[in-house]
Amino acid sequence: MDRYHYEPLRKRMVDQQLKTRGIENDNVIDAFLRVPRELFVPLAYRDMAYEDMPCPIDKDQTISQPYMVALMTELAVLDRSKTVLEIGTGSGYQTAILSLLAKTVYSVERIESLLDKAKSILDQEGYLNICYAHKDGSTGWEEHAPYDAILVTAGAEEIPERLLKQLKPHGRLIIPVGNRSWQTLWLVMRIEERYQRQAICTCRFVPLLFGTEY
């Protein structure tokens, strides 16, 4: 199937799943119209690339529902001067979206084979403002901190203190927190030395795990 086959599906996803639910930032919408999501889902699921649901990828992980990726991206309030840390590269789809909106994306993944696959697609597609690491991201990536935004794309039991410390003043952390079945998506804004929390919605992510694997 060539690329043109997916263009109307992508536009329909943006209209029906994102705009109708209140995603309205023009740059975010434009990024979703540009990134070919079909490249980031396994071949067997390519027909489902623009469906309104998460989709399995390798190693029992998932590529998030398009709306959830859009919501987290919009909450990050990015522009070309901003740096963002993504914890959980997974398929690399959200990484591609962030790469079109930020100056630099730092993306960490605990499963090396997923990271390698995502990186090879992203390199091939010309997303070049991304730095990758195979590491446990529950402690962030201190070397490049502080960040304007940190997005955690796996569900945590609590908000890791060390992530808060890696936010710039006015930085934004977006993180699902809860148990293995359900989480609440939180937006935490750093205001100087204080942190202001806002619950956004209920969500369901794969768990944030400790350590690394291959």
Ligand code: SAH
């Ligand atoms: N944004 C991704 C989401 C992938 S699912 C996408 O839409 O494709 C979440 C990812 O987080 C999985 O790939 C999982 O391996 C990874 N992950 C879980 N715990 C992690 C941790 N402590 N550090 C880094 N990555 C982690």
